[in-house]
Amino acid sequence: MTTRVGVITFPGSLDDKDAARAVRRAGGEAVPLWHADRDLHGVDAVILPGGFSYGDYLRCGAIARFAPVMTELVPAARAGLPVLGICNGFQILCEAHLLPGALTRNSGLRFVSKDVRLRMESTATPWTRQFAAGQEITVVLKSGEGAYMAGPVTLAELGARGLVVARYAGANPNGSAAGIAGICNEAGNVVGLMPHPEHAIDALTGPSADGLGFFASVLLAAERT
């Protein structure tokens, strides 16, 4: 049976179609999930895609966090369902306190859209097991509030417990603390990633096909369980 990966559409989600395409490209079935439904339709994993949910008004992710679908997602994530938040999805996961810390205004104070190199730091999550530790990949970063920020204690813990999933290799593009591009929760099933792997699944339309690894990883993970 093909693995079913849900992709939530919030009002203002933009990269939902791209995330669904990436899931299909990796061999999975993409299941559209609607923000207003309290229903995950029995999917094996969930992606919160990029975009500007609710216009990113107030704070990125602050309003989407209260969407009805989140009342289903939060307990499922705590129970171990693989969840990947990309960009705005990462912001929503932080606002929902599924991940620690917050994403703040880029240090350059401008929206940044460019190809970036990432160093994979953790391959122990269901979304990253296909990568090699220390592997460098090229994906797309596009965000105005992408600087990861957390208190010193949290930052130290993230480092010490191997919860940093990826860091920017080379120049820090947005002032993210410790060059953090992505993190996971203690259990590893919930991953937040500021750059966009779904825009790097084909060298024709993206900088590389490196991003496919995230989607292939979760299919593998779901098959094993």
Next chain:
Amino acid sequence: MARVVVDVMLKPEIHDPQGEAIASACRRLGFGQILGVRQGKRFELEIGGSADDAVMARIAELAAELLANPVIEEFEIRAP
């Protein structure tokens, strides 16, 4: 009808690049006395009915849950 103001500021230990950029701009404009700037948000809420204690308590909840992100921000509520 009442008006309630909620001020939200980044916690002092959180880096505020925007505030810093403004402070340097002020200095470039010749206002050397500026030691620092912090930029926050101000919300003006218009409330049906009066801003009694119950309403203010509810607004405090709203501020903590929605208007501010307690991980990086702190807030203050006033009924001016």
Next chain:
Amino acid sequence: MARVVVDVMLKPEIHDPQGEAIASACRRLGFGQILGVRQGKRFELEIGGSADDAVMARIAELAAELLANPVIEEFEIRAP
């Protein structure tokens, strides 16, 4: 050393979609008394020396030039 606060709000006649989105979020969270929300900015300036009249006048200039966009915003200055 003194602290001066500059509050910047959209002029009342200017459309504030952000405030509207926040107001509906408040209502969805069950706070029906909210009639409207306007979101503005709050700047806290730290000043070397005291906030005397000359300094306040200079800050008013800065606010008009840098902190607020007079085409769509208005501001208020306070030394609390």
Next chain:
Amino acid sequence: MTRHDTVARAAATPERPQPHAELGLTAAEYARIREILGRRPTDAELAIYSVMWSEHCSYKSSKAHLRQFAEKAPPTEALLAGIGHNAGVVDIGQGYAVTFKIESHNHPSYVEPFQGAATGVGGIVRDILAMGARPVAVMDALRFGPADAPDTRRVLPGVVSGISFYGNCLGLPNIGGELAFDPCYAGNPLVNALCVGVMRHGDLKRAAAEGPGNKVVLFGSRTGPDGIGGASVLASASFGGAGEGAKRPSVQVGDPFMEKLLIECCLELYAAGLVVGVQDLGAAGVSCATTELAAGGGVGMRVDLDAVPLRDAALGPAEILMSESQERMMAIVEPAGVGRFMEICARWDVPAEVIGEVTGTGRLEMTWHGELIVDLPPGSAADDGPVYDRSALRPAGQRELAADDPSALPRPAGAAGLRAGLLALLASPDAADKAWVTEQYDSYVRGDTVLAAPQDAGLVRIDERTGLGIALATDGNGRYTLLDPYAGAQLALAEAYRNVAVTGARPLAVTNCMNFGSPEDPAVMWQFAEAVRGLADACAALGVPVTGGNVSFYNQTGGTAIHPTPVIGVLGVHDDVRQRLSLGFREAGASVLLLGRTAAEFGGSLWARIAHGHLGGRPPRVDLDAERQLAAVFAAAAAGGLLAAAHDLSDGGLAVALAECCLAGGAGCTVSLPGDPFTSLFSESSARALVAVRPGCEAAFAGLCADRGVPAAVIGTTGGQHLAVTGGFSISLDELRAAHRQTLPGLFG
């Protein structure tokens, strides 16, 4: 309570003075309105005519000229909807149709750069949406005053962040545009935004109300007091008080979030077959949507203005009619479909209200508080506005300008001088790397962007299975057009056509944004007439029809107009985007060829300007036949997989093009210049391009060029980390990159 002017009152008080002049209507126009109505107009009617007969909506000064686009249009089967619609629609095959249009938002972007530019994007996207298409990409063509002027530092970052904010938030990839600087734009920046959308043939929608009894639905944002300076004139003139009308903002604020919802909502409504006719609300708001829908369908319409959802309850009828609140649409819906229509709007959190219905009376009737306040033939406002044949006169200094040829200017001596000249051009704000701007734009969203900045054209995949795609470029050159408006418009078209062609796409159709000074100035009118004539002739010669566009007049400060600046957008079809050509030199060992003829042409050139601050002489010679042959070479070369890189030559000539190819791909090259080194490097002769041929394909490519009569000179080979000119100079890619990249960050932070 304020008493509102009604049809009955208008009939009873024929002599009441009305502020027609303050509303921009001439005495003759006002008299014509009275004649049409057989009485004086009501305030609300006056509001409608004043906005519908404005230059902006009625094209009264330009109409007489624009007709040439249709009259001279080349025969084509590709056009599914032409000029006169919200946007033209072109058949691109495989059942797909594409609609695209460029529009200006110049003045608002000067007053409030961020919101002005943002709402400019929002407006053009709704035009595309109204045709039934899904918007798939945007572009922005920008022109500002001197790059180092303090006011440019206010306007440019605001404009760019406004476009970035709105486009990114909408989820539309930005696939290209322009950025140019000239003192003539100091008080009149040009902010032209383009949107392109895609649909299936059957999805085409018309802005026409049909079927008496059908409902008129207004949906999207609530109507507020945005951009209704005119209404405050009415309010104070009619009601004797500044009070109510005084605080009306002229700045519109954009809400891209609402627009995103509106897009998804509309597409779902279209797919459900619930929309009989649809129109976006642009500059003239409800006035425009109601009169155009009714006129388009040849029907009448009854509208209850009390039903319009308001953001500010204090608005009166004239204000509602003139409001430019953003993110609104109007649809005609069969009564049986209204329930379903409302459900879909609710699902997308889009406010919607039935405000009227289609009638068989042929009149547009509007009521307010139960009284009739508008009763007019809709066509009189929408279609039968005034048309002026304004006087046009060649400006006094035109001949002298053309005679002031740059060939007499001192030229750089020796290799060191040429080297320094190249670096100076590359670092000039016009030719410098635009990454400071384009890195603020999302070009990846939707996952179908094959080419975007810094490529010659944007390229978007339409069909994942077949590889069908569309290419788009916009170009304009105010300096060329000032020297010769007829040729300048043709050169702008030729450049955009060439930019599309070098990706391997076949150019298919044209949109244009005519940015000019005041049409009341005969010199400006001459420039305009010449530019339109030139463009129409060139479109005929190249076989690409104009499908739509926009005219922006009154771009002037005091008596001084901007350079006449037609900005031309060309759309092309790519049969297989996997075969696209791009500009970077990537691998070593490819032979580098210069295609086309190079003559000593420096009039209006970047070199004359940067080296001497000179503007005079004649622009480069236009050779449309050569452009056509060049384009045919690229289409064939792409399909045959013969090229490793392709880049057209424009501002800064071969010098700048070589540097761009090296920097974009990361490989250097060694070339020997075919003629006089200075002319070879800096001339801006048109119909030229630079290519790198895949090793082994040299003969095949040479054959293609020979077949088409395109001159092709082998000038060197790719490789290394230098741009080296044999017997001349050499510049490392690092030095080139530094010169190219540092300019805009240095200016704008």
